[in-house]
Amino acid sequence: MTVKDTFVLGDYNAVCFECGRKKKASFLVRHWKGYYVCPEHNESRQPQDFVAAPRPATTPSWTQLPVDVFVVTGFPPAVPYDPNAP
Numbered sequence: 001m002t003v004k005d006t007f008v009l010g011d012y013n014a015v016c017f018e019c020g021r022k023k024k025a026s027f028l029v030r031h032w033k034g035y036y037v038c039p040e041h042n043e044s045r046q047p048q049d050f051v052a053a054p055r056p057a058t059t060p061s062w063t064q065l066p067v068d069v070f071v072v073t074g075f076p077p078a079v080p081y082d083p084n085a086p
């Protein structure tokens, strides 16, 4: 059944994106996808859309500073560094 258009100051006619029925624009609500629908055709967004996978650990459980180990060998003979040497 078609309802006659009625004049409402400041309002206009719009079509529901889901059912295609003509309604007043102030009656329609914005769907989460961006289009406008009747309030009874509006649906909330699926909560699973917001589920994020847990982030893997990017740091190791423990660390320590490296310790330099100098190995003195017999050949060539180890000579202390002298900056004034010719």
Ligand SMILES: [Zn+2]
Pocket: 016, 017, 018, 019, 020, 021, 037, 038, 041
């Ligand atoms: Zn509708």
